[in-house]
Amino acid sequence: MKKIKLIFSFILVLLVAISCTVEGINEDTALLGTESSANLNKIFDISTDNSGKVTITPTADGAVSFKVEYGHGTTSSVTVQPGASTTHVYPEGKYTVKITATSISGATTEQTFPLDVVFRAPENLAVTLNKSIHNLKVKAKADYAKSYLVYFGDVPNEVGTPLATDGEVSHDYAVAGTYNVKVVALSGGVAKTEKTTATIIYNAYGLPITYELATQNYGIGGTFGGISTAVVANPFPTGLNTSATVWKYTKTTGAETWSGSYSPLDSPLDFATGNKIKLLLYATEVGKSLNVELEWAVGGTPANGVAVLKVANTVANSWQELVFDFSTIAAIPANAKFTQLVFRYDDSAKGSGEVIYIDNIRLTN
Known part of the structure; x- marks a missing residue:
């Protein structure tokens, strides 16, 4: 009888305990079902390199996951865990990003956030122009540039020519002249940077000189051995030469015996049209020779050093015509073409400050 009472008492206590536990759990579950995430916010990390890349990091108290809707051209979304981020590439513009936070109970909280993607104007724009007679090649480089537009400046209402980063565009001008070449660096958005360069397009360089x-580049080529050259106003506009400008050749003191100047010729000097070079010379002394040397024959014949003539002036302080007759050199073929003109003066001695003037260089029969 005592055992039966003990068993009955144990069962009664157990039922009471179970009843209390279930009631407590039911109450807690109800509370969890109504609890949602709080303080929903975001961090936008917008790239400054005009890539349009935006890293979105959602934050909230009590969230176990986030759904991020980018608000750009798609209805798709991505789920992000707490502490994680998602990245999306946007064009320049204004967007609305929607973030939905889910709590441990499954309750959701959503909020929208404005996103303004603005590209910065390209910086440090550098333009490279490479000219070859009437042809111009353009390259450009700038920080934060997505692409470029090139305006060559030779037609009205010109439409820009697209230029890719690390690319090059080419243009042929119909006539020589000075053109304003404009390069516009594009950010990928509204901001842009531009640079305009006045560029002289020359005709092919060749005789007569x-x-x-203004359409000839008289500065083409260079000097060697210590001499200098320049195009100057004619200091002695008398006698045979009253033209406005001439070429000044200075053999500075100490210049080498082998010193001189060289000028590449875009239009080869063609002996089929004549083999005599005539020019006007002004010197302050007589007896010193001027060398005319023709180099870089088309086809390689003759070699450099063959087409060389020296003629001494016989008149001081007056313009004189000198004639260089290359028909006297048998090693030069009748149809030879040369692509470089070289001048040297008094190659028997070093320079002592001599100054001569040259003008009207031409090829004749």
Whole structure:
């Protein structure tokens, strides 16, 4: 009888305990079902390199996951865990990003956030122009540039020519002249940076050489051995030469015996049209020779050093015509073409400060 009472008492206590536990759990579950995430926010990390890349990091108290809707051209979304981020590439513009936080109970909280993607104007724009007679090649480089537009400046209402980063565009001008070449660096958005360069397009360089034409690049080539050259106003506009501008050749003191100047010729000097070179010379002394040397024959014949003539002036302090007759050199073929003109003066001695003037260089029969 005592055992039966003990068993009955144990069962009664157990039922009471179970009843209390279930009631407590039911109450807690109800509370969890109504609890949602709080303080929903975000961190936008917008790239400054004009890539449009935006890293979105959602934050909230009590969230176990987030759904991020980018608000750009798609209805798809991505799920992000707490502490994680998602990245999306946007064009420049204004967007609305929607973030939905889910709590441990499954309750959701959503909020929208404005996103403004603005590209910065390209910086440090550098333009490279490479000219070859009427052809111009353009390259450009700038920080934060997505692409470029090139305006060559030779037609009205010109439409820009697209230029890719690390690319090059080419253009042929119909006539020589000065053109304003404009390069616009594009950010990928509204901001842009531009640079305009006045560029002289020259005609092909070749004989005759008068030193009077703005369409000829008389500075082409260079010097060697210590001499200097320049196109100057004619200091002695008398006698045979009254033209406005001439070429000044200075053999500075100490210049080498082998010193001189060289000028590449875009239009080869063609002996089929004549083999005599005539020019006007002004010197303050007589008896010193001027060398005319023709180099870089088309096809390689003759070799450099063959087409060389020296003629001494016989008149001081007055313009004189000198004639260089290359028909006297048998090693030069009748149809030879040369692509470089070289001048040297008094190659028997070092320079002592001599100054001569040359003008009206031409090829004749």
